Structure formats: structure tokens, C-alpha cells
Amino acid sequence: MYKSAVQTLLAVILFVASNFVVSCKKDLDPVFSLDLIEFENDSVVFDTVFTSIGSATEVFIIYNRAKYDQYFDEITLAEGQTSPYRLNIDGVPGYVFKNVKIPAGDSLFCFADVTIDPNSEANPFVVTDSILFSQDGAAKDIKLVSWGQNAYFHYNTTIAEDQTWNSDKPHILFGEVLVAKGATLRILACATVRAHALSRLNIGRGSSLMVEGTAECPVVFEGDRLEERFKEEPGQWIGIRLLPGAGECIVNQAIIKNGLRGIEVDSMRADRSPNLFLENTTITTMTQVCLLGYTASLVATNCDFNNSCGFLAVGELGGAYQFAYCTFGNYQVACARTDPSVYLSNADYTDTDGNIYINPLEFNILNCIIYGSQEDELGFNQSGKGAITASIAHTLIRSKMDGLDLNGNKVNQDPKFENTTKLKYALMEGSAALEMGIPVAGVTTDKLGQTRDTQRPDAGAYEWVK
Numbered sequence: 462m463y464k465s466a467v468q469t470l471l472a473v474i475l476f477v478a479s480n481f482v483v484s485c486k487k488d489l490d491p492v493f494s495l496d497l498i499e500f501e502n503d504s505v506v507f508d509t510v511f512t513s514i515g516s517a518t519e520v521f522i523i524y525n526r527a528k529y530d531q532y533f534d535e536i537t538l539a540e541g542q543t544s545p546y547r548l549n550i551d552g553v554p555g556y557v558f559k560n561v562k563i564p565a566g567d568s569l570f571c572f573a574d575v576t577i578d579p580n581s582e583a584n585p586f587v588v589t590d591s592i593l594f595s596q597d598g599a600a601k602d603i604k605l606v607s608w609g610q611n612a613y614f615h616y617n618t619t620i621a622e623d624q625t626w627n628s629d630k631p632h633i634l635f636g637e638v639l640v641a642k643g644a645t646l647r648i649l650a651c652a653t654v655r656a657h658a659l660s661r662l663n664i665g666r667g668s669s670l671m672v673e674g675t676a677e678c679p680v681v682f683e684g685d686r687l688e689e690r691f692k693e694e695p696g697q698w699i700g701i702r703l704l705p706g707a708g709e710c711i712v713n714q715a716i717i718k719n720g721l722r723g724i725e726v727d728s729m730r731a732d733r734s735p736n737l738f739l740e741n742t743t744i745t746t747m748t749q750v751c752l753l754g755y756t757a758s759l760v761a762t763n764c765d766f767n768n769s770c771g772f773l774a775v776g777e778l779g780g781a782y783q784f785a786y787c788t789f790g791n792y793q794v795a796c797a798r799t800d801p802s803v804y805l806s807n808a809d810y811t812d813t814d815g816n817i818y819i820n821p822l823e824f825n826i827l828n829c830i831i832y833g834s835q836e837d838e839l840g841f842n843q844s845g846k847g848a849i850t851a852s853i854a855h856t857l858i859r860s861k862m863d864g865l866d867l868n869g870n871k872v873n874q875d876p877k878f879e880n881t882t883k884l885k886y887a888l889m890e891g892s893a894a895l896e897m898g899i900p901v902a903g904v905t906t907d908k909l910g911q912t913r914d915t916q917r918p919d920a921g922a923y924e925w926v927k
Contacts, residue, residue, distance in 0.1 A: 492527070492529075493531060493532060493596060493597060494596070494599075495594070495596055495599050495600075495601050497525070497526065497527045497531060498523060498524070498525060498526075498531055498563065498594075499523070499524040499525075499526055500521075500523055500524075500601070500603065501521050501522045501523065501524070502521050502603065503603060503604065504603060504604035504605070504606060505519050505521055505573055505603060505604070505605050505606070506519075506606045506607075507519060507575055507605075507606065507607040507608070507688070508608060508687040508688045508689065509585055509608045509609070509610050509687045510575060510576075510577050510588075510607050510608065510609050510610070510687075511577075511609075511610055511611075511612050511631070511633055511655070511685060512577045512578060512579040512580070512609055512610065512611050512612065513576065513577070513578070513579060513614070514576075514633065514635075514657065514685060515574060515575065515576040515577075516574050516575045516576075516607065516688075517574070517686055517688050517691070518549075518572050518573065518574045519572070519573050519574070520570060520571065520572050520573075521571050521573075521603065522568050522569070522570055522571070523563065523568060523569040523571065524563075524567075524568045524569075525563035525564065525565060525566065525567055525568065525569075526566070527565060527566075528565050528566070529565045530562055530563065530564050530565050531562070531563045531565075531596075532560060532561065532562050532563070532596065533558075533560075533561040533563075533594050533595065533596055534559065534560065534595050534596050534597070535557065535558065535559050535561075535593070535594075535595045536548075536550060536557070536558040536561055536571075536592065536593070536594055536595075537556065537557040537558070537592070537593050538556050538557075538590055538591070538592060538593075539590055539591040539592070539593055539602070540590050541556055541557070542556050544556070544590045545575050545576055545577055545578065545588055545590070545607075546573055546574070546575045546590050546605050547573065547574055547575070547576075548571065548572065548573055548592065549571070549572040549573075550569065550570075550571055550572075551569060551570055551571075571592070573592070573605060575588065575605070575607050577607060577609035579611055580611065581611075582610075582611060583611060583629055583630050584610070585608045585609065585610045586608070586609050586610070587606065587607070587608060587609070588606075588607045588608075588609050589604065589605060589606050589607075590605045591603065591604055591605060592605065610630070610631065611630055612630050612631040612632065612633045612655070613626070613630055613631070613632045613633065614633045614635060615632060615633065615634050615635065615638045616635045616636060617635065617636035617637055617638070618638055618639075619638075619639045619641050620638070620639065620640045620641060620644050620646055621641045621644055622643075622644050623644055623645045623646075623647070624644065624645075624646055624647070625646075625647045625648075625649065626646070626647070626648045626649065626652050626654070627649050627652060628649060628650065628651035628652040628653070628678075631653040631654070631655050632648075632652065632653065632654045632655070633655050633656070633657065633685055634654065634655070634656040634657060634660040634661070634662060634698070635656075635657045635660055636657075636659070636660055637660070637661055637663060638660070638661070638662050638663065639663045639665050640662075640663065640664050640665055640668040640669070640670065641665050641668055642665055642666050642667035642668055643667055643668065644668050644669075645668065645669040645670075645671060645708075646664075646668075646669070646670050646671070647671045647673065648670075648671070648672045648673065648680050649673055649680075650673055650674050650675045650678045650679070650680065650714070651674075651678040651679075651680070652674075652680050652681075653680075653681045653683075654680070654681065654682045654683075655682075655683055655684065655685040656682070656683070656684060656685060656697070656698030656699075656720070657684075657685050657698065658684075658697060658698065659698070659699060660698045660699060661698065661699035661700060661701070661702055662682075662700075662701045662702070663702050663704055664701070664702065664703045664704060664707045664708075664710060665704050665706075665707065666704060666705065666706030666707060667706060667707075667708055668707060668708055669707070669708040669709055669710055670701070670703075670710040670711075670712065671710070671711050672711065672712040672713060672714075672715045673713060673714075674713060674714030674715050674741075675714050676714060676741065676908075676909055676910035679714045679715055679716050679742075679743075680714065680715045680716070681715070681716045681718075682701070682715065682716070682717040682718070682720075683697070683716075683717075683718045683719045684697025684698050684718075684719040684720075685697075685698075691719070693719075693746050693768070693795075693884075694719060694746070695719060695720070695721075695746045695747050695748040695769075695770060695795075696719070696720065696721050696747075696748040697719040697720065698719065698720050698721070699720060699721045699722065700717075700720040700721055700722040700723050700724060700725060700747075701717065701723070701724045701725070702722075702724075702725045702727065703724070703725065703726045703727060703736055703737060703757075704727055705727050705728040706728070706730075707726075707727075707736055709734075709735070709736070709738070710736060710737050710738070711737075711738045711740070712724070712737070712738070712739050712740070712742055713738075713740040713741055713742070714740070714741045714742065715742045715743075716742070716743045716745070717742065717743070717744045717745070717751075718743075718744070718745045718746045718747075719746050719747075720746075720747055720748070721747065721748045721749055722747060722748075722749050722750050722751075722753050723744035723747050723750070723751040723752055723753075723766075724737065724739070724744065724751075724752050724753070725753045725754075725755075726752075726753065726754045726755070726757035726759055727755050727757065728755060728756050728757065729756055729757050729758035729780060729781065730758065733758050733781055734758060735758045735759050735760050735781075735783075736757055736758055736759060737757070737758075737759040737760070738759075738760050738762075739752070739759065739760070739761040739762070739764055740761075740762050740763060740764070741762070741763045741764070741908045741922075742761075742763075742764050742765070742908075743764070743765040743766075743767070743908075744764070744765075744766050744767075745765070745766070745767050745768045745769075745884055746768045746769070746884075747768075747769040747770070747771070748769075748770050748771065749769070749770070749771045749772070750769060750771050750772040750773070750774070750775050751766040751767075751769050751772070751773045751774060752766060752773070752774045752775070753772075753774075753775045753777070754775065754776045754777065754780050754782060755777050755778050755780070756777075756778045756779050756780045756810075756820050757776070757780045757781075757782075758780060758781040758782075759780075759781075759782060759783070760783045760785075761774075761782075761783070761784050761785070761787055762784075762785045762786055762787070762901075762904060763785075763786045763787070763904065763906075763907055763908040763922050764784075764786075764787045764788070764908070764922055765787070765788045765790075765886055765908060765922045765923075766787065766788065766789050766790075766802075767788070767789075767790045767791060767792075767881075767884055767886055768790075768791065768792070768793050768884055769791060769793060769798075769802075770793055770795070770796040770798055771798070771800050772800045772801065772802065772803070772804050773789045773790075773791055773802040773803060774789060774802070774803045774804070775803075775804045775805075775806075776804070776805045776806065776822065776824060777804075777806050777808065778806065778807075778808055778809075778810045778818075778820055778845075779806075779807050779808075779819075779820025779821050779822045779845065779847045780820065780822060780823070781823040781824070782805065782823070782824040782825070783824070783825045784824075784825070784826045784827070784829050785825075785827045785828055785829070785901050785904065786827075786828045786829065786898070786901065786904060786907065786908075786913075786918075786920070786921065786922055787826075787829045787830075787921070787922060788829070788830045788886050788921040788922040788923065789802045789803055789829065789830065789831045789832070789833070789838070790802075790830065790832055790833060790876075790878055790881060790886045791832075791833035791834065791835070791838070792833055792834050792881040792882075793834075798834070798835070799835075800835075800840075801835060801837055801838050801839055801840035802831055802832070802833050802835070802838040802839070803826075803831050803838065803839050803840070804840040804841075804842070805822060805824055805840075805841055805842070806822070806841070806842035806843075806844075806845070807820065807821065807822035807842070807843060807844070807845035807846075807847040807848075807849055808842050808844050808845045809844075809845040809846060809847070819845060819846045819847045820845070820847045821847040821848040821849070821850070822845075822847055822848075822849045822850070822851075823849075823850040823851075824850075824851055824852070825851075825852045826852065826853045826854070826856050827852070827853075827854050827855060827856065827898075827899075827901065828854075828855050828856065828897075828898035828899065828901065828918065828920045828921070829856045829857075829920060829921065830856070830857045830858075830876050830894050830920050830921040831856065831857070831858045831859065831860075832857065832858070832859045832876050832878075833859060835859070836859070836860075836861055837859070837860050837861050837862065838858065838859045838860060839858055839859075839860050839862065839865075852868075853865065853868065853870060854868035854869055854870065854899075855868065855869040855870065855897055855898045855899050855920060856869075856870050856871075856920060857870070857871045857872075857874060857876055857893055857894045857897065857920050857921075858870060858871070858872050858873075859872075859873055860872060860873070869897065869899070871893050871894075871897060874893035875891075875892070875893055876888065876892050876893055876894050876921070877889040877890075877891055877892040877893070878892075886921070886922070886923065887923040887925070888919060888921065888923055888925040889925075890925070890927070892919075892925065894919050894920040894921050895919050895925055896914065896917035896918070896919060897917075897919070897920050898917065898918040898919060898920045899917075899918070900913075900915060900916070900918060901918075906924075907919075907922060907923050907924040908922040908923055909923065911923075911924050911926055912924070
């Protein structure tokens with residue numbers, strides 16, 4: 462009896478144990494299925510890519526949410542080595558990848574970039590391919606889509622005679638582009654100039670730049686990366702530089718953005734006449750400075766300078782600077798800013814041979830707005846021996862400096878810009894800048910072409926319209 466009971470108990474224990482083992486085995490048996498793999502996107506879309514330059518790299522992630530490893534038998538580009546696209550899977554470049562493992566609960570990083578061959582089309586066109594993922598006879602694909610566009614390419618070139626850039630295709634700067642002595646570069650309304658990394662447009666001795674945009678169709682200078690994440694990214698190219706001895710340059714109705722220094726003017730003419738006339742222009746999103754002058758002579762009217770990690774305008778080592786109806790607004794949040802928006806200096810210059818150069822500083826700031834997130838947005842350096850001739854009138858300024866509230870100026874009163882986050886520096890109702898200006902001969906409209914009040918115009922680049 463006792464023996465029979467023990468045998469029965471052992472049988473029950475063995476039965477339960479065997480079923481437990483079978484149950485555990487079922488739980489541990491791996492199941493391979495594309496349904497257990499999560500794809501971050503079903504397509505990868507590149508913004509406009511200029512032919513032969515390539516694109517920024519796009520990344521997409523594949524997740525294994527299962528409790529055991531998953532494998533792809535193969536990952537490949539549908540067009541193989543003939544594809545304009547290139548892949549990099551977890552740091553390994555190629556066109557075909559076999560037996561790719563994703564550990565349990567882990568992910569796989571996939572990178573794609575593209576180079577588009579030139580064709581005859583002026584307007585954007587579409588270039589496509591697919592990434593194919595296969596496992597045990599099942600397949601899934603991710604679409605690759607790029608918008609391509611042809612352009613005029615200027616590779617480390619010298620423009621030796623008069624040249625006109627029109628708007629039928631973008632102009633791409635690649636490296637140092639120089640307008641040589643005696644030549645004039647004319648850029649027409651609606652033209653777009655896009656610069657590759659570390660590129661710059663140089664205006665040489667005796668040469669000229671004429672930018673002829675309109676309020677409806679400005680000339681645009683910007684980086685050549687058009688993906689959304691680069692839209693307000695500074696430092697994508699160097700900028701425009703007027704070299705010593707450059708001839709008269711006129712920039713009207715332009716937008717200059719995403720560079721290191723927007724426009725740099727190096728040295729004035731012997732007769733101190735202006736090197737640069739800057740009119741109805743926006744310079745924005747710069748790493749160092751929007752407008753920089755070294756002992757320069759320049760005139761800026763109806764201009765909007767904003768969103769720099771450093772300064773908005775600098776006049777260094779003396780020079781002659783005239784600003785009328787200009788808005789200097791700096792609420793940059795992408796970098797830690799400590800510099801004032803406008804900085805003027807008569808500092809002496811010592812060359813490598815020890816020679817000291819003393820230059821006078823002249824500046825006239827009229828009907829402007831100088832405002833931003835700093836408590837002092839106007840800075841001066843008076844350490845040099847050069848004479849200073851200064852005038853600031855009918856200008857709205859943010860500053861802790863004493864004595865600025867003269868000549869019709871207003872200090873530390875809200876300009877009520879439309880939306881500084883979106884870089885919109887037009888005025889809103891109730892702005893302290895309304896009707897605080899005085900008429901300026903020859904200036905009857907604002908930056909947008911709106912008529913200015915003939916008796917009491919608004920300060921800044923934009924006239925408020927009710």
C-alpha cells in the first residue's frame with residue numbers, strides 16, 4: 462500500500478515536471494518574423510539635393526521588441542551598386558548586408574546618403590530607390606526619396622570679367638570665389654546663391670558687387686543644405702567679403718543667412734567714400750557677426766540684422782558707419798551670447814612690424830532699434846587715439862549706459878517685435894518705436910516697400926501698418 466502511494470506520487474511529480482519543461486521549452490523557442498521587428502519609418506525623404514554635391518546623411522532605426530534575437534537574411538538596395546544611394550548599417554558601409562542580427566530588445570542604426578548625377582532639368586526632379594529587408598522568404602521595403610536639382614557651380618573660381626547671375630537655376634559656391642579687379646558681378650532679382658561648407662564670395666580690389674533684388678523677389682544667400690534641421694543653423698558657410706580696395710558695392714533687397722560672418726568689409730577707400738551701400742536687406746543667423754567693418758566706410762538703410770551668436774554689427778579699428786532705419790534685434794537662444802548687438806571701436810592697430818595705425822571713428826545712428834536679450838545691446842571701445850565723431854538720434858536702445866535718452870532716443874522701452882522666435886522683427890501695435898523717427902531725405906518706404914509716414918515715421922526697418 463505504502464509502495465503504491467509512493468509510486469503514484471512520483472508519477473505525478475514526473476508528469477508535472479515534464480510538462481513544465483515542455484512549457485518552458487515552448488517559451489524559449491525563438492520565433493523569427495518581420496512582424497516582431499519595428500521599423501521607425503516606412504520611407505526616408507531627403508530635401509532638395511544639388512547634383513554632384515550630395516546630401517546630408519539621414520538615419521532611421523529598426524527595433525527588436527522581442528525577447529530573443531532577430532535576424533535579417535539580407536538587407537540590400539533594390540538598385541544595388543547602380544543606386545545613387547549609399548548605406549551604412551551599424552557603422553559598416555555597403556550595398557548588400559547578409560545575416561544581420563538585432564539582439565533581443567536592441568536596435569539597429571541604418572544610415573543613408575545620396576549623390577545625384579546632373580541632368581538637363583532646371584526644376585527639381587525626384588530620385589527614388591528602396592531598401593529591401595528579407596527573412597525566411599518574407600520581405601519588407603523602405604522607400605528612399607530625394608528631390609534633386611541642377612545648378613550653376615562655381616568651384617574655387619576667379620571671375621575675371623563682368624558676369625550676371627540670373628534666377629533660372631541656383632548658384633552654388635564651392636570654396637573661394639573671387640571677383641577680380643575691374644570685374645562686376647551682378648546678381649538679379651529672385652536669384653539664389655547657396656554656399657557649400659567653408660565657401661566664401663570675395664570682392665577683390667577694383668571690383669564690384671551689385672545685388673538687385675526686389676521686395677517681392679529678394680536675392681537669397683544661404684548654405685546648400687536644405688534639410689529642415691539646417692534651416693536656422695549658423696556657420697554653414699563663411700560669408701561675403703569686400704577685400705581692401707574693393708570698388709563700390711550695392712546690395713539691395715537681399716537675404717543673407719546661415720554663415721559665419723554675413724558681410725565683411727575690410728578697409729575704406731582713400732577718400733573715405735563708402736565701400737558698401739546696404740539697402741532693404743536682412744542678415745540673419747550668423748555664428749560671429751552679421752555685418753563687420755575693419756576701418757570701413759558703409760551705409761545701411763532699411764536693414765534687418767538679427768539672430769547672431771555674437772554681434773549683429775561691428776565697426777572695428779575706426780571707420781565711418783551710417784545706419785538709418787535699421788533694426789538690430791538679437792534674441793538668439795541656440796548659443797550662449799555675451800556680446801552686445803552693436804559694437805563700435807576706435808582701437809589702434811599695430812602690424813607685424815610694430816607700426817601703429819590710428820584711425821578716427823565716425824558713426825551716425827538714426828531712426829534705428831537696437832534691442833535684444835542682453836541688458837546692454839550697444840557697446841563702445843574708446844581706447845584708441847583716433848578722434849570720435851558720434852551721433853545717435855531717434856533710436857530705441859536697450860542699455861544701462863547713461864546719457865542715451867537724448868536727441869529723441871528712447872531707452873529700455875519695449876519695441877514689441879512681432880515674433881522673435883520666428884525671426885519676425887516687424888512692429889506690433891503699442892511698440893515704443895512707433896512714430897519716434899524723423900524723415901530722412903530720399904527714404905520714403907520701409908524694407909517691405911510700404912510707404913513711411915512723412916512726418917513721424919517709425920524707427921527700425923519696418924513701418925507699422927494698422
